[in-house]
Amino acid sequence: MKKSLKRGLTLLVVTLLLASMGSIPVMAQDHRDLSGLLVEGDYEYRDIDGGVSISKYLGSGGAVTIPTTLGGKPVLDIGVRAFEQNDSLTAVIIPTGVIRIYNSAFSACKNLTQVVLPDTLTSIAELAFTNCTSLTDITIPEGVTTIELGAFESCTNLTQVTLPTSLSSIGSDAFGNCQRLTDINLPDSLHIIHPMTFAYCTSLTGIILPDTLTDIEMYAFSGCTSLTAITIPESAIFIGKEAFSGCANLASIQFNAAFTTIEEAVQTIPATTTIIGYIPSTAKNYAAKYGNPFELLNPEGWNFYNYQTHIQNIGWQDYATDGELSGTEGRSLRLEGIKINSYHNNLGVEYATHIQNIGWQDYVANGELSGTTNQSLRLEAIKINLTGSDSAKYDIQYRVHVQNIGWMDWSKNGEVAGTTDLGYRLEAIEIKIVKITADLTAYNAALAAVNPTDYSAVSWADYQTIVAANSMTGDNLQTEVDAATAAIMAAQDDLILSPDYIIAHAQIDSGSFAVQTVGDNIISQATALISKAGFDATNYVVTFTRVDNGIAQIDANGLIASIGDGTAIVTFTLTPVDGSTAATTAEVVLALS
Incomplete structure (x- = not known):
């Protein structure tokens, strides 16, 4: 005991002596408290491998x-609850060098409006910024790979989030209840959207899901009441329970x-949401089970029909589509039955077959069997029609391979393919459904027949209204195109040529007027020149202006009252009756006698 006390006193004396000499720093400058934490300025921190971690903010x-360093060591972490519930904090710049932001580091800093994150950051831990209700935007820098559970949950004024391409994981509820977040672009590096990640983002109107996404887990977008449309990428393999409930x-x-x-639940997708997808598909199955409206995805680019045949000694073949062969060639095997399906919402198919010993069967439709099985009866001919509201927009074309004949010419739209009185078997069939493209030749010619510079502004505007109402493409029915062409051509009859055009083509000039005498009317003669040139003079009000100082008398209606010195010089003004801009001729010298 005495030896221990003696050693302690010796160390104290040596320390005080050295301190008085200024040769070493006083140990108290380390500010280490009893828990092993250190204090420098406004920060309480602790040592970690390679640097320090801020444990608590002590400032105002x-x-x-x-700061980038504390105690001469780099700041690497913002520790658990370091700034939690600090209502006086309004903005924070986190320096380069910080790698991690730990749990609840800035949670419930209700007056925090701005956060600048460093490009050295790699992860944002659970609840790091939850309930920062004044934060309006955040840019997550490149290099961050993980945003954990609830990191920005209930940041109710957060409107803009920029995510890095390095991000591979967004945790559950990470942006839940961000009520003012309107849109967000998810990077291609993201594969999973965890439960409730964007739940109750009630202002979220649009989100583009990356083509790398595989999973959307339960309640991921639940309660996003402003979301109007979303596309699930081809890469997605799983949609969790009630992922879009309450949308x-x-x-x-x-x-x-x-x-x-x-995942089947009545609210995984709201009952009023139209599901767009392929047939057959899980999307179609869900729509059928829960009563959602369903639309076929890209019917023009996807084979929305198929067919299969029952073959002697083989049975049912796999389905074929888009002109593929169903049946056999060179094996002398008869077709005995056929099924044809159309999955287009507005396009059905009906078909009838001529059967050995039976003759024509009644039409069947959409996947039903036409023909027989287990009776060894050959199909000899077939007729196929399209049905439904879009049937006029398509042709169904088909050809058959017939015993002793081979491939026959293509038939279409209810025509007979095969034979009915030769006893020949059908051996194969090919079927195509082809979109009809309307002939626009006459339609385009009608549009090209008139030029806006030739017509009055008002009548051209009226004409354009008719043209817009009759806009056509090759996707329209031919009857629609023909009707539109007729309407446009009829509207052209109502066009009024511009007065400049009339003046240029009607020759209202000095050489066109006969010698005038008392009682002649120069307005009537100008009008007659318009009619003589083949134009409708009733479309214009013709007036004149005297431009010489002669003494011949011409009243306001154009009537010559006296001849005077033998000449008069006038200009004529043509005003369209539709109120368009008028035009005036060059000077016309009238010979008077």
């Missing part, structure tokens, strides 16, 4: 710039893959 708040204004959801698993 306001706009804070965190009351979600008008459509499009599935770009046929077999994305949709």
Whole structure:
């Protein structure tokens, strides 16, 4: 005991002596408290491998710039609850060098409006900025790979979020209840949207999901009441329970893959949402089970029909589509039955077959069997028609391979393919459904027949209204194109040529007027020149202006009252009756006698 006390006193004396000599710093400058934490300026911190981690902010708040070093060591972490519930904090700049922001580091800093994150940051931990209700925007820098559970949950004024291409994981509820967030672009590096990640983002109107996404987990977008449309990429393999529940204004959801698993629950997709997808597909199955409206995705670019045949000694073949062969060639095997399907919402198919010993069967439709099985009866001929509201927009074309004949010419739209009185078997069939493209030749010619510079402004505007109402493309029915062409040509009859055009082509000039005498009317003669040139003079009000100082008398209506010195010089003004701009001729010298 005495030896220990003696050693302690010796160390104290040596320390005080050295301190008085200025040869070493006083140990108290380290500010280490009993818990092992260190204090420098406004920060309490602790040592970690390679640097320090801030444990607590001790300052007065306001706009804070965190130092790059403490105790001469680099700041690497913002520790758990370091700034939590600091209502005086308004802005924070986190310096380059910080790698991690830990749990609840800035949670419930209700007056924090601005956060600048460094490009050295790699992760944002659970609840790091939750309930920062004054934060309006945040840019997550490149290099961040993980945003954990609830990191920005209930940042109710957050309107803009920029995410880096390095981000691979967004945790559950990470942006939940961000009520003013309107849109967000997710990077291609993201594969999973975890439960409730964007739940109750009630202002979210649009979100583009990356083509790398595989999973959208339960409640991911629940309660996003402003979301109107979303496309699920082809890469997605799973949609979790009630992922879009409560999205009351979600008008459509499009599935770009046929077999994305949709976890079945009545509210996974709202009942009023139109589901757009392929047939067959899990999207179609969900729509059928829960009563959602369904639309076929890209019917022009996807084979929305198929067909299969029952073949002697083989049975049913796999489905074929788009002109593929169903049946056999060179094997002398008869077709015995056929099924044809159309999955287009507005396009059905009906078909009838001529059967050995039976003759023509009644028409069947959409996947029903026409023909027989297990009776060894050959198909000898077939007729196929399209039905439904879009049937006039398509042709169904088909040809058959017939015993002793081979391939026959293509038939279409109910024509007979095969034979009915030769006893020959059908051996194969090819079927195509082809979009009809309307002939626009006459329509385009009608549009090209008139030039706006030749007509009055008012009548041309009226004409353009008719043209706009009759706009056509090759996708229209031919009857629609023909009717539109007729309407446009009729509207052209109502066009009024511009007065400049009339003046240029009607020759209202000195050489066109006969010698005038008392009682002649120069306005009537100008009008007659318009009619003589083949134009409708009733479309114009003709007036004149005397431009010479002669003594011949011409009244306001153009009537010559006296001849005077033998000449008069006038200009004529033509005003269209529709109120368009008038035009005036060059000077016309009238010979009077």
